[in-house]
Amino acid sequence: MTLATLRTSFSRPESEVICSYLASAGIPAIPAERHHATCNGDYLVAQGGIRIKVPEALLTEARAALAEAEASPxxxxxxxxxxxxxxxxxxxxxxxxxxxxxxxxxxxxxxxxxxxxxxxx
Structure with missing residues (x-):
């Protein structure tokens, strides 16, 4: 299974919320490279943030789910x-x-x- 980057986040809580939301929509998501965020916040920026990865086959579905969530009141x-x-x-x-x-x-x-x-x- 090949993973594709859906979004990059610079906040560990935000990345966990996005992954949880996608999981509730039935889309498996992994916040990759998130462990350096607990050590020092500067490492998070230096490492390029937390990449939220989803299976390539579900990338468009994941983008649609996030767009729907952001558009909701x-x-x-x-x-x-x-x-x-x-x-x-x-x-x-x-x-x-x-x-x-x-x-x-x-x-x-x-x-x-x-x-x-x-x-x-």
Whole structure:
């Protein structure tokens, strides 16, 4: 099986995402020469990046799959911010719940256990 270079990436996470996307489309992909990227980022540029290789017979299909993925609409910044805002608001509400509800109950249980210990002793 002869491999052809589909794309060159200068980011290891990006190359892994592209290979995973292609694998989900049924196209085997290999991020070749990726191990030098973990040592030093400068080696990545010096070595010419990470070449994403696919079988030559599936090269046009892989290009079409990537073009389709890049053409699909992405989450807009305002919606992404809104989701982030909602997540932070929920975390804040959980903290408030802990302080206003759980902590007083915990203090009351501690007092009751101290009273029970005094009564028993």
């Amino acid at each position: 992405q989450l807009s910044e305002s919606r992404a911010f809104a989701r982030h805002y909602v997540a932070n608001a929920l975390i804040f509400l959980c903290c408030i719940f802990t302080v206003l509800v759980y902590f007083p109950c915990w203090v009351r249980m501690q007092r009751e256990s101290e009273i029970a210990d005094k009564v028993l002793n």
